[in-house]
Amino acid sequence: MTRRRALLVLFVLLGSLLATPAAAANATDLHVVYLERPPYYWTENGQPRGFLLGLTRQILDRAGIPASFSQHPPNRIMEELRTDSGPTCSIGWFKTPERETFATFSLPIYRDQPLVLLTTTDKAHLFSRHTTLRDVLADRSLIMAQVASFSYGEAVDRMQKEILVRSLTVSSSQKVLPKLILQGRAAYMLVAPEEVPTLLRLAEVDAGRFTTLTMQDIPAGNLRYLIFTKSVPDSTLQRINAAIADLTDQDALGAPKP
Template identity: 45%
Template sequence: MKATTSPRFARITRRAAFTAFAFALAGLACSLASAAAHGETNVLRVLYMERPPFYRTEGERAGGLLVDITRSVLEEAGITPEFESMPSKRILEELQHPGKAVCSVGWFKTAQREAWAKFSLPIYRNRPLVALVRRSDLPLFQDRHSLASLFADKKLILGRLEGFSFGESVDALLDEGSPAVYSLAGTQRQLVRMLAAGRIDYMLVSPEEVATLLADAGLAPSRFSVLGLRDAPSGNLRYLMCSKAVPDAELRRINDVLARRAMPREP
């Protein structure tokens, strides 16, 4: 026997289906609006330099201590990071471009940079700077146990990355002492190889990066010595540094996550 459907029942069924569809559509619209309002689908371009153990490319993936912290913070804030490696000089150029919404990992905050960049809350605090020298040159550094004494010796060449800051207090000592400086538009790995080759006399580094830096450059630790510096300030705070095009609301979400975590605090 052939089943039949009454016109009234068909109308009720169509009405119920339409109502269910309308509710589903409204729910989807609300979900999309909420996601947009909270930035849950945001993608942010994040630049980093090659400076192990803080930032490095591992296979085809960005890694390192500060990259991993940044990835975790951004994802908790509902932001998908797209990491890209490039030299520090190019990073600074990208950040100063008025139309590019981009951030970079692990920079020091200075008054000069605050003129053209936005900063998150701190993501890390370094240990105090040390000088990395060739062990064969230790006699040259016999009486050089402070930044001031190093910078006062015009015969010793400091190697540094172009556009790189050691923090405001050390930068001020550099300006005051006016030592011989070689600035490299490259990577920390290239710089330490220049130290090994005798083209510069010393580098200023964070103690936590020495072992990884030498291993990454293929250099034997026995060839180098680390000198403590009496007047080195307490470790610098590192931040996410962002272009002015990054929305304030996005930076607030990042800072909300950092504030909930046991991160170092500004004085």
């Protein structure tokens, strides 16, 4: 009986020792999902690309967090964050009160330049009577192209809800939106100016047919964050935030240029 009990204890100890490395890895590994939004993050020739995706790799390397990367549509990413089936991170999302109810955010990693309207040169005259974004959004003759689950920041999102903007919403990649504008199915889209060159290239459209417009009431560019499922441990988040603080200028991000 004593020998049997000793063998049982030995097997239990060996089992726990063998399980420890895998359990530790599972506790710290992150599944990082990103959507198609160049130049921040996108897939080209089967490989993840984008300057914010590259920054995220640096942050996780600095924090010592192993991670795998995969591309998903924005609606699926939001569903994965809500259901929280495991430690998941996504890149570059805006912080909103609704998202904070089911997810955790890092320190900011980037601030966009102020939004512009992207339209075609032959449609630019349709906007000449408007000086504010609010007026554009309220114009029922102008259809806005957008991707489901995208946020344009709290101020613009609030404007959209108040006005009930006439829009054409797709659940696929943002790169289809310029084509919808060329086809006449929409008149414009909202976009950060740093996105425009890569977006038009990946959309395989003639960039010379497009132009950008600014409006008086467009707010400062939005902050972008890493967003996490609630199952990501606080200790992991602390390490990631420490790495973000090392690799970015948090003071500059918090004080946008006028």
